Structures are given as C-alpha cells and as structure tokens.
Amino acid sequence: MTKPTLPVTPTRQTGARVNRGVDWRAVFAFPNPVNEYAARITAGLVVLLAVATLVTGWGWGLVVLAAGFWLRVLFGPRISPLALLSVKVLAPRIGHAKLVAGPPKRFAQGMGAAMTSAAVVLFFTGLQPAAWVVLALLIVAASLESFVGYCLGCAIFGVLQRRGLIPDDICEACNNITLRSL
16 A cells, blocks of 8 residues: 655755655645636535535534535645535536636635634534524525625635735735736
8 A cells, every 4th residue: 555645845956856845835735726616516515514504403514514614725625525526526517617716715715614613613612503693604605606606705805905904916816907817
C-alpha cells in the first residue's frame, strides 16, 4: 500500500523535486475561478441536508453541515463529499462551465462555516430554538445561491472589498470590471 504524497516544493538549482516538506499553500488552495454551476449545485445539496436536519431535529446534522463547510473553506472542493459530488458528477452533466471568481465563493463558504458552527454550539448548549433559527437563515442564503443564482456571501465580500476591508489583490477579477468575464 503506497502512502499518499503531499505537494512538495521544487528546488530552483536543479529543477528536481525534493521533498523539503509540505507545500501548505497547495494543501489549503481554493480554486480560482470556480464553476458557478457546481457552486449552485453544492448549495442545493446544502439546502436538502439543512432542511432534512431542520425537519428531523437531528442535531448531528448540524455537525455534518459544519464539517462540510469547513472542508470546503479549508481545502476547496477536493475533500468535501457534497462538493466532490457537485464538481465531479453533477456539474459535468450540465455540459459547459460558467466560471466566476473563487475568493468570494470561499468567503461565502466561510460564512456558512461560521453559521453552522454557531448552530452546533447553540444546539449542544441547550439553545436549540436559536440553532434552528440560524439554520433557517442558512437555508435562505443557500436557497438564494442554488435557485436564484444570488450569492449573498459574494455580495457581502464585494461590499467589504469596496470599503477597503478586503484588499483588492485578494480578488483582482472582483475589483477590475474588465476581468469579470472569467
């Protein structure tokens, strides 16, 4: 059985690959651009899982949702089961890809991670009604993304970038109108 390898940094002198350690930037890389259809499908799967969690009252569903968001925020679609299903199976069936900037999508995943993490904490500290309210808000945001194509997290990202709270170099396509046709 072979051990999986992590990305390594090439040496500049010989061009040979030398394992000097893990290239953490590659491990935590997020795709840019991303396929908007895959993002919308992932949001739809989040809606399904969140509604099932809300209807059943199963608190561990919140943990599953939070874990999925954290996997997508940290590693992009490479590890998250919902994202893998969207990117590798469902989105290719649509055919063509509609590419959009990645940083706002990662920011939106971060908002989902924060909301679901808050819902987990609320649920397991005895504040279940508050956890369900947070989950309902998540369902609204994910539904907007999935069914309407409006990414609330991306819109908030844009506002924060225009106000200077997110540096322009984080998303060149977001602040340069000529690059928006990714």
